[in-house]
Amino acid sequence: MKAVCWYGTHDVRVETVPDPAILNPQDAIVRVSSTAICGSDLHLFDGYIPGMEAGDILGHEFMGEVVEVGREVKTLKPGDRVVVPFTISCGRCDYCRRGLWSLCDNSNPNAWMAEALYGFSGGGYYGYSHLFGGYAGGQAEYARVPFADSGPIAVPDGLSDEQVLFLSDVFPTGYMAAEQAEIKPGDVVAIWGCGPVGQFAIRSAYLLGADEVIAIDRIPERLRMAEAGGARTLNYQDTDVVEALKELTGGRGPDACIDAVGMEAHGVGPAAWFDRAEQAVRLETDRPTALRQVIQACRKGGVISVPGVYGGFIDKFPIGAIFSKGLTLRTGQTHVQAYLRPLLERIANGDIDPSFIVTHRLPLEEAPGAYHTFQQKEDGCIKVVLSA
Amino acid sequence: MTEQPQPSDNGTQPSVTGTRGPSWLPPVVAGVVALSLLRWRTLRRLLAAGAAAAVAYRVADQSGLVTRLRFGRGPTPLTVTRAVTIARPRQEVYAFWRDVTNFPRFMHDLESVEVTGERTSRWVARGPRGSRRAWDMEMTENRLGEVIAWQSVAGSPVWFRGTVRFHDAPGGNGTEVHLTLARLSPGTLGLLSGPPPAQQVQEDLRRAKQLIETGNITTTEGQPSGPGGGTHQVERIAGILRRIAAAVERARDRRSPGETTTASP
Numbered sequence: 004m005k006a007v008c009w010y011g012t013h014d015v016r017v018e019t020v021p022d023p024a025i026l027n028p029q030d031a032i033v034r035v036s037s038t039a040i041c042g043s044d045l046h047l048f049d050g051y052i053p054g055m056e057a058g059d060i061l062g063h064e065f066m067g068e069v070v071e072v073g074r075e076v077k078t079l080k081p082g083d084r085v086v087v088p089f090t091i092s093c094g095r096c097d098y099c100r101r102g103l104w105s106l107c108d109n110s111n112p113n114a115w116m117a118e119a120l121y122g123f124s125g126g127g128y129y130g131y132s133h134l135f136g137g138y139a140g141g142q143a144e145y146a147r148v149p150f151a152d153s154g155p156i157a158v159p160d161g162l163s164d165e166q167v168l169f170l171s172d173v174f175p176t177g178y179m180a181a182e183q184a185e186i187k188p189g190d191v192v193a194i195w196g197c198g199p200v201g202q203f204a205i206r207s208a209y210l211l212g213a214d215e216v217i218a219i220d221r222i223p224e225r226l227r228m229a230e231a232g233g234a235r236t237l238n239y240q241d242t243d244v245v246e247a248l249k250e251l252t253g254g255r256g257p258d259a260c261i262d263a264v265g266m267e268a269h270g271v272g273p274a275a276w277f278d279r280a281e282q283a284v285r286l287e288t289d290r291p292t293a294l295r296q297v298i299q300a301c302r303k304g305g306v307i308s309v310p311g312v313y314g315g316f317i318d319k320f321p322i323g324a325i326f327s328k329g330l331t332l333r334t335g336q337t338h339v340q341a342y343l344r345p346l347l348e349r350i351a352n353g354d355i356d357p358s359f360i361v362t363h364r365l366p367l368e369e370a371p372g373a374y375h376t377f378q379q380k381e382d383g384c385i386k387v388v389l390s391a
Numbered sequence: 392m393t394e395q396p397q398p399s400d401n402g403t404q405p406s407v408t409g410t411r412g413p414s415w416l417p418p419v420v421a422g423v424v425a426l427s428l429l430r431w432r433t434l435r436r437l438l439a440a441g442a443a444a445a446v447a448y449r450v451a452d453q454s455g456l457v458t459r460l461r462f463g464r465g466p467t468p469l470t471v472t473r474a475v476t477i478a479r480p481r482q483e484v485y486a487f488w489r490d491v492t493n494f495p496r497f498m499h500d501l502e503s504v505e506v507t508g509e510r511t512s513r514w515v516a517r518g519p520r521g522s523r524r525a526w527d528m529e530m531t532e533n534r535l536g537e538v539i540a541w542q543s544v545a546g547s548p549v550w551f552r553g554t555v556r557f558h559d560a561p562g563g564n565g566t567e568v569h570l571t572l573a574r575l576s577p578g579t580l581g582l583l584s585g586p587p588p589a590q591q592v593q594e595d596l597r598r599a600k601q602l603i604e605t606g607n608i609t610t611t612e613g614q615p616s617g618p619g620g621g622t623h624q625v626e627r628i629a630g631i632l633r634r635i636a637a638a639v640e641r642a643r644d645r646r647s648p649g650e651t652t653t654a655s656p
Binding site: 006008023026027056057059060095097100108109110111115127137138139149150 | 476478564565590593594597600601604605606607608609610611612613614615616617618619
């Protein structure tokens with residue numbers, strides 16, 4: 004089969020590889036119909052996530068048709084059309100049973116690596132480095148889906164691939180970000196980053212009752228898409244964001260702030276350049292340029308929600324501001340399985356049509372160019388869907 | 392995940408408290424004075440000799456020679472304890488561990504276990520360079536739902552002891568499993584090999600948890616990857632790191648030897 008393989012920083016190739024096989028009796032094999040490139044795939048593309056190996060198959064947002072199931076799989080059968088959550092979860096451990104699916108105890112076969120780095124290991128993810136399990140990803144014609152009874156969700160034929168594909172990651176990720184921001188009616192929510200997760204966070208914040216959403220980015224088409232979602236926008240390149248947010252909130256500051264940017268933040272001024280330099284010489288692995296601003300801008304007693312991916316260490320983290328303002332910090336990989344059903348319902352009732360996010364539709368073979376376009380934010384690229 | 396507290400070796404460790412000034416100060420002062428009197432070439436030679444001695448010591452240490460020299464002919468059984476919580480009732484977890492034939496499914500290097508009697512079983516383990524080693528184990532303790540212990544019978548080529556204890560996790564959230572392993576076996580040139588590295592015990596427990604909770608061991612073995620890939624660079628680096636970690640652990644354990652009372656291999 005054809006698969007998108009990682010060979011190094013900025014080196015992604017479409018290669019012919021063996022078809023995946025059932026390795027455990029709880030596995031299923033899915034013939035991929037649509038798969039997307041995620042902003043977090045760019046962290047792999049840019050070489051910021053450790054534990055990648057030449058030849059690793061990328062991709063963690065995919066859907067398709069079940070073609071084979073292991074003998075212990077009970078809820079799926081060949082022919083089912085499913086969306087696969089990016090989080091691989093056993094469904095039996097204490098974390099899964101408490102709904103903290105991305106923290107599964109059993110799904111990372113390389114758990115010791117993450118343990119060495121983080122103290123404990125979360126679950127495994129598709130196509131996201133050996134640190135997180137080393138699973139072959141879904142940017143391929145076929146994918147092996149472990150723990151098939153506690154992941155994939157069957158989707159009705161009446162909904163198109165582009166309407167349901169983003170249940171695999173970015174829609175639940177944006178939604179959980181908004182949910183973790185503990186939005187109450189009347190709240191003003193500020194969201195840094197208008198990529199796909201930010202876009203879904205904007206819409207989710209309104210679904211959860213936010214009074215107003217203010218979105219921050221610098222790319223014109225992303226700001227326009229945020230405005231189309233009902234957000235007021237700020238371009239951080241020509242605005243002092245912290246001051247502007249104060250002004251827009253009557254001097255209080257936003258009630259909840261969401262960092263949908265993560266480890267490769269851009270910024271302006273000396274602090275941003277400082278982070279770039281430190282990351283370049285590995286004094287810090289992640290650039291917290293956006294996160295610092297989020298913390299600075301948040302009102303007293305507010306909540307900060309971080310769906311943006313961080314992998315390692317950051318410098319000059321303003322813990323004093325968090326402490327002095329009594330902020331709450333909520334983070335973590337998305338517990339996708341917890342959101343599949345409620346969000347599929349939202350899509351089915353027409354509360355939201357996630358296909359608005361798609362700007363590029365390409366065949367799988369054109370993935371290397373698509374990574375480049377997405378990374379450079381060329382050609383108005385916000386979300387790429389590859390058809391396998 | 393705690394190391395078993397090791398009983399201290401009374402009398403052999405000089406007490407640090409009560410001495411005047413730090414104990415490292417006099418040798419350092421003497422060393423600085425001596426070095427200042429030496430010529431540069433002599434100094435270089437001394438440094439080179441020191442480095443060579445350090446390398447030689449590492450090699451000797453790795454091979455177990457140091458242990459043997461320090462503790463005489465007898466073995467120095469060293470224990471490793473690790474714990475995991477399994478989201479199943481205590482009796483079920485106990486029943487899994489009570490059946491020794493389950494062990495090769497999750498224990499590192501263990502190839503097979505055959506039940507040979509009410510309390511006895513024959514264990515076969517993979518050794519270095521494709522070798523195999525077989526020995527008989529006897530259950531020495533068994534309290535329903537609480538503890539099981541095994542020990543290699545006298546005269547076995549391998550000295551091995553394992554104890555597993557079960558406790559209810561707080562709030563009825565499953566069962567805590569505390570596994571203590573001690574093992575010694577002759578390695579290269581008959582020198583002692585060390586105890587199982589703690590990392591390995593941790594991995595064994597992790598696999599046991601996967602088996603009990605999900606019925607299978609989580610794997611990616613056999614999945615596709617792109618051509619020219621599959622160099623298993625990560626696994627290779629991991630192997631090196633594991634060996635270093637095991638060596639460090641062994642060195643640390645040696646400084647505080649545990650039970651030294653047990654049978655000879």
